[in-house]
Amino acid sequence: MLYDISRTISPQTAVWPGDTTYTLQHNLRLSEGASVNLTTLTLSPHTASHADAYYHYEPDGATAATMPLSAYVGRARVVTVSKADGALLPEDFAHVTLDGCERLLIHSAVSDGADDEWPAHFPYLSLALIEWLAAKRFVLIGLDSPSVDAFDSTTLDCHHALHDHRMVNLELLNLRGVPDGDYELIALPLKLAGACASPVRAILRTLTPDRTTGD
Numbered sequence: 001m002l003y004d005i006s007r008t009i010s011p012q013t014a015v016w017p018g019d020t021t022y023t024l025q026h027n028l029r030l031s032e033g034a035s036v037n038l039t040t041l042t043l044s045p046h047t048a049s050h051a052d053a054y055y056h057y058e059p060d061g062a063t064a065a066t067m068p069l070s071a072y073v074g075r076a077r078v079v080t081v082s083k084a085d086g087a088l089l090p091e092d093f094a095h096v097t098l099d100g101c102e103r104l105l106i107h108s109a110v111s112d113g114a115d116d117e118w119p120a121h122f123p124y125l126s127l128a129l130i131e132w133l134a135a136k137r138f139v140l141i142g143l144d145s146p147s148v149d150a151f152d153s154t155t156l157d158c159h160h161a162l163h164d165h166r167m168v169n170l171e172l173l174n175l176r177g178v179p180d181g182d183y184e185l186i187a188l189p190l191k192l193a194g195a196c197a198s199p200v201r202a203i204l205r206t207l208t209p210d211r212t213t214g215d
Contacts, residue, residue: 076103076185142170
């Protein structure tokens with residue numbers, strides 16, 4: 001079974017305040033006698049479900065085209081947290097075990113919001129949580145929140161900590177309706193040269209006896 005955990009990109013999709021909204025322009029139309037429909041897209045690479053590139057916050061960091069692809073494919077554990085706002089700490093995951101996995105997808109109340117709604121409040125990572133997960137050899141952390149740092153953060157400490165530990169992140173996932181548990185995650189960034197992020201079509205595939213790790 002497949003779960004599509006991507007948010008839809010449309011002109012109504014909420015973006016980070018001040019960022020570029022998605023637009024689609026028709027250059028050719030079948031309905032007007034052309035041989036094909038041809039469109040041009042304009043959008044921020046942080047629109048909807050996306051993968052940050054290290055270049056987003058590190059001047060010499062990898063761009064979307066050169067991020068480590070292996071981190072975005074493999075066994076992932078979906079965990080629901082009760083915290084609706086503020087920094088997530090290791091104790092927020094005391095109700096589950098995180099052993100035997102390298103990717104964590106954090107499901108919060110943000111997933112209940114519509115694609116055109118910007119969350120007024122959302123949970124985000126903490127340095128303590130990143131250090132804890134890095135010690136467990138996690139390579140990816142995904143959230144349904146729009147950022148791994150607080151909305152008003154200017155130092156982006158959690159972004160930098162992820163880079164320091166060679167971890168990657170996904171933001172603005174939609175985990176509504178996905179039961180907690182282990183899946184195979186596939187959420188590859190596009191090979192966009194110079195880009196600070198990339199939209200992803202993130203999916204989860206249920207594990208079967210012949211596909212138990214996804215790695």
